[in-house]
């Protein structure tokens with residue numbers, strides 16, 4: 001039995017702007033099944049945070065229960081984290097975010113954790129537009145409890161035991177669009193080239209950012225007939241566009257021909273740059289994004305990339321006008337102004 | 351790039367950096383694992399089979415393997431490969447070793463071979479040929495076998511009994527020794543009717559320094575290698591209090607350290623070149639400095655100073671190194687007045703040369719313009735069909751392990767020649783590749799990578815060492831330290847073997863690899879472009895890329911072998927066993943197969 005990750009790293013590793021090499025963003029060694037898509041996504045999160053020069057102590061990893069929800073242990077060891085209860089990550093994330101708005105809230109959930117037990121919490125956190133990344137590692141099954149069909153399993157998909165799913169699957173992307181999410185993307189664990197910039201853009205987005213990542217479960221749902229297997233996804237994958245995330249102050253070097261290219265400015269000065277591949281799709285137009293999803297479904301395509309973005313979206317703190325300063329930086333007298341202040345409020349309400 | 355042909359034995363051989371760099375291609379990780387398992391005798395035999403002198407080399411080898419060692423590319427320092435060899439030698443069971451070696455009398459094959467010189471090259475030929483029936487006649491002008499290993503390498507680095515043991519293993523194979531026998535004519539030897547003659551006479555001539563005062567001072571001016579051999583054979587046992595050693599190579603280091611032990615109190619090494627460019631190995635310089643011997647660099651000798659008809663010291667010109675556009679070095683005088691250094695004795699250790707006054711030039715054996723015999727680099731054949739060369743005699747002064755490697759190949763050639771076969775009909779190396787998988791997360795080798803720094807070999811007390819020429823300075827690793835040092839070895843012979851037909855391109859191996867060796871990407875025509883495309887660009891050009899055939903997604907797997915830790919994590923994380931860890935054994939084919947560990 002070995003299973004210890006050696007301490008040595010490549011001697012030529014680059015440093016990011018903060019002076020860290022990528023291994024500073026690693027987590028402990030994964031205990032998931034060998035070949036699990038979730039591990040690849042962890043790898044993409046590590047790379048995205050490294051490349052985006054994220055200070056690890058400015059990140060809070062939030063999760064529920066499931067193999068997917070275990071992954072925060074496998075990336076960003078130097079960040080904060082809260083592994084909550086099954087399906088309840090959104091409310092814990094909401095509480096944390098309300099108390100300290102200065103952190104990046106990185107939520108990781110599974111399709112079971114989100115679309116079954118956690119559905120109630122999921123829809124509400126979207127409508128409140130909590131400033132967080134919500135990444136679903138979607139394998140179409142309950143991996144941790146041995147592979148039962150989940151609510152995102154497609155109708156007609158066959159699982160490992162040979163059973164065909166009779167029920168309609170929930171499409172989390174369409175649901176997010178419907179509920180008003182300001183950043184909606186879809187990707188595949190096996191496509192880091194696309195996933196890494198998407199994660200960077202999601203972290204830069206102010207407001208709720210949903211990324212639904214199909215992530216094959218090698219042990220229970222990678223069989224022939226499954227619509228969430230490596231082979232099936234690779235055969236049906238279509239990208240909305242090429243996708244570049246350009247951090248602020250960087251010169252734009254891509255040489256796309258005029259007309260196909262679209263640039264979207266983010267609130268922090270960074271840019272998203274797209275070269276559109278999908279016809280009649282405008283990523284800043286919600287109904288066109290919804291249409292693109294419907295069309296893809298009709299054509300049996302798995303549409304990936306950025307689906308929709310509203311760079312102007314207004315997040316919870318702005319909506320409810322909370323303090324600009326995190327609660328832990330307020331003095332006791334500000335936090336608890338005393339009986340006189342309470343009396344004043346009460347008098348106002350009389 | 352084309353997919354890598356892993357069936358070519360040289361591909362994986364190159365991955366085992368130490369073995370590849372070793373002139374005799376000793377299977378290093380194989381013996382290091384045996385040491386870790388306390389199987390010292392077997393570790394010794396793996397060495398003996400390939401390098402013939404494990405105890406000697408474990409103390410004195412030039413260790414070209416260590417600068418090549420992979421560990422040195424990920425850690426501060428390489429594995430102490432050489433000193434581990436000594437652990438095997440020191441702890442072997444001598445009776446068991448004897449029983450594993452070929453035992454005579456051997457069935458004679460009717461062929462007789464003369465070996466001239468009893469250094470490591472000729473002794474290797476003897477060991478390889480005697481067990482397959484050759485009658486070996488070994489000539490040396492010295493009274494005992496070993497060549498320079500006996501006459502030059504001082505006893506404080508190589509104790510006599512270690513040398514005797516390993517020379518005798520060979521002589522005990524029924525070798526006919528003709529010691530105290532200077533061969534003054536090759537023609538005479540050939541006329542005796544030998545089927546082949548191997549010349550392993552070394553490079554026995556020390557270079558002199560003919561500047562003013564050389565003749566007048568000659569009583570106190572000595573050629574380094576002659577002086578060392580006089581010390582070794584106990585013709586000389588003292589030297590003056592003040593000694594200058596000229597030269598910056600390993601011979602100079604042995605001279606100055608020996609002088610310290612024979613009464614030299616103020617011993618100085620004076621070398622023309624800058625310190626960093628001296629020829630001596632770094633560890634030999636360290637050892638000299640440790641014995642309070644200053645090394646004065648940029649000192650060019652001008653003349654021997656004679657007072658009252660006796661050597662009084664030497665004058666030096668101080669220089670600095672200047673380099674022209676082509677990087678060629680010139681030593682330029684600083685213009686300072688010459689420096690006088692007092693000395694009772696001077697040892698000249700500025701190089702050695704070959705010399706073959708005893709070889710007639712009309713035997714059909716051709717020499718080049720520098721007086722060196724024409725020798726084939728693969729077969730070691732000369733232009734005379736019965737005469738072969740090896741060791742320092744073949745291509746000038748090198749080291750023991752190179753002499754051994756030459757000896758093996760010379761023996762193969764002699765065996766082929768005696769059978770009337772073509773000398774190029776050499777057998778390929780023996781290779782073997784087999785899986786180390788025993789179960790999930792379970793391998794037949796210690797795959798975890800330790801983080802220990804290289805362990806330091808303890809030394810004998812300095813005062814004691816300096817008062818006894820024969821006291822060995824290095825004490826060697828004890829068993830426990832030997833084990834810990836052995837665990838630093840990365841097992842580079844346990845190869846990562848990839849089967850593209852099994853890969854589902856899940857990226858698990860990419861994500862787990864601690865040193866980011868693996869990239870899945872579109873292939874490129876040019877290796878240069880592909881190297882730059884990898885997750886970490888592969889800039890170590892001496893290290894190969896392992897490129898797979900095209901995968902389902904039209905990409906290829908590319909692995910940069912450079913800093914692979916052979917930790918096996920890729921294979922542990924692979925859901926389909928597309929990666930496997932397989933032990934690769936590479937053995938240079940020699941004449942005899944008489945012993946197996």
Ligand SMILES: Cc1cc2nc3c(=O)[nH]c(=O)nc-3n(C[C@H](O)[C@H](O)[C@H](O)COP(=O)(O)OP(=O)(O)OC[C@H]3O[C@@H](n4cnc5c(N)ncnc54)[C@H](O)[C@@H]3O)c2cc1C
Nearest residue numbers: 467469470471490491497498533551552741742748749750
């Ligand atoms: C001071 C010094 C220190 C060294 N230290 C090291 C070291 O630490 N590690 C290392 O790897 N290498 C070392 N070397 C180099 C190493 O000793 C030689 O490279 C190696 O011994 C060469 O082996 P060989 O078989 O070619 O012949 P040699 O070892 O040179 O042996 C040749 C033998 O042939 C005999 N001979 C020559 N001509 C005749 C003749 N006509 N008739 C009869 N006999 C003859 C000589 O007496 C000698 O015994 C050192 C060399 C010197 C000078």
Ligand SMILES: Cc1ncc(C[n+]2csc(CCOP(=O)(O)OP(=O)(O)O)c2C)c(N)n1
Nearest residue numbers: 066067068086110111112113141142143144
């Ligand atoms: C309240 C509660 N109900 C049920 C469970 C059992 N349970 C654990 S994980 C899981 C499903 C996880 O599925 P998903 O979120 O898709 O994660 P995956 O393992 O597939 O990544 C369930 C039902 C639980 N832990 N807690």
Ligand code: SF4
Nearest residue numbers: 368419420839840842
């Ligand atoms: S780590 Fe071990 S096997 Fe690898 S080069 Fe060094 S000694 Fe040889």
Ligand code: SF4
Nearest residue numbers: 863914915917918920
């Ligand atoms: S053995 Fe595999 S995981 Fe380990 S360093 Fe080499 S390629 Fe990477």
Ligand code: SF4
Nearest residue numbers: 853854856857859924
């Ligand atoms: S882990 Fe195995 S199956 Fe997955 S990409 Fe690597 S070699 Fe292929």
Ligand SMILES: [Mg+2]
Nearest residue numbers: 110111139141
């Ligand atoms: Mg799931």
